[in-house]
Every structure is written in C-alpha cells, then in structure tokens.
Amino acid sequence: MAKIKVTLVKSFHGCKKDQIATVAALGLKKIRDEKTHEDCPQIRGMVTKIKHLVKVEEI
Template sequence: MAQVKVTLVKSLAGRPGDQRATIVALGLHKTNSSVVKEVTPQIKGMLHKVEHLVKVEEI
C-alpha cells in the first residue's frame, strides 16, 4: 500500500472548526509537524479538505 508524509505548513489560526478537526484527526498538532499515513479513500478525502494547509509527499 502506498504511503504519504503529511506536514502541516500553515497555522490553524482563524480556520473553521471542521478544518481544525480534520488536521487533528490526521494526527497533526503544531506547524511543521509530520505524520506518515497509508493512502486510503478516507485519507485522500481528508487531505483534499485541507490541501491548502498541508504539504503531501509520496514515500
């Protein structure tokens, strides 16, 4: 299964609650924090929702 590294590159200040919740559900907390996730349809949808806040790298 493919994996991606997700890094939070923009602050959550002033963002709607649903975007904040999505970032927390991905396991990100502070700016520049990173997590490695398996690519599933659910993760793809979460990344699409917050694509303007994160950087995604294929591993």
C-alpha cells in the same frame, strides 16, 4: 499499499471548526509536524479538505 507523508505548513487558527478537527484527526498539532499515513481514499479526502494547510509527499 503506498504511504503518504503529511506535513502541516500553515497555521490552522482562524479556520472553520471542521477543518481544525481534520488537522487533529490526521495527528498534526504544530507547524512542521509530520505524520505518515496509508494512502487510502479516506485520508486523501481529509487531505483535500485542508490542502491549503498541508504539504503531501508520497513515500
């Protein structure tokens, strides 16, 4: 299965609580944090929810 790299590029302060929880669930804590995840529908849905805060690259 393919993998994606998710990078936090903007601050999540001032966002809704569910968006902050999504950032935490992806394992991102600070700006420029990167995490690698399997490319599955659940992760893609989480990324879509916070697409204005992250950058996604396929590996």
